[in-house]
Amino acid sequence: MKMIRRFIAGIFVKAAEQSKGIGTELLHTVMETREVLSLNVYKKNTKAVMFYKHCGFKIVNQEIDANTSEEEYTMEWHR
Numbered sequence: 001m002k003m004i005r006r007f008i009a010g011i012f013v014k015a016a017e018q019s020k021g022i023g024t025e026l027l028h029t030v031m032e033t034r035e036v037l038s039l040n041v042y043k044k045n046t047k048a049v050m051f052y053k054h055c056g057f058k059i060v061n062q063e064i065d066a067n068t069s070e071e072e073y074t075m076e077w078h079r
Contacts, residue, residue: 001026008039027055035079043071052077 002009008030013023030037041048043062052075061074 001030003030006034006036006038008037023051024055031055031077031079037077038074040065040072040074043073049073049075 001011008027011023011026013026037057038060039052039057041052042065043049049059055077057075057077059073060076063072063074064070065072
């Protein structure tokens with residue numbers, strides 16, 4: 001997991017290790033120390049979008065990533 005203040009720059013779990021609670025545990029550990037978290041995720045990455053929603057994140061913005069031309073969501077979590 002890479003953090004830049006309250007921004008989650010990335011959570012990466014090997015495909016073979018996904019759906020074992022590792023990402024959830026990482027995220028919950030960070031949630032214990034923050035009041036607000038935000039992140040960007042590609043709209044087409046529905047598995048990640050659903051994961052973040054399950055963890056309490058809400059979509060607060062939708063735009064086009066200037067570097068990739070992909071639609072992406074900005075999501076936030078508040079304690």
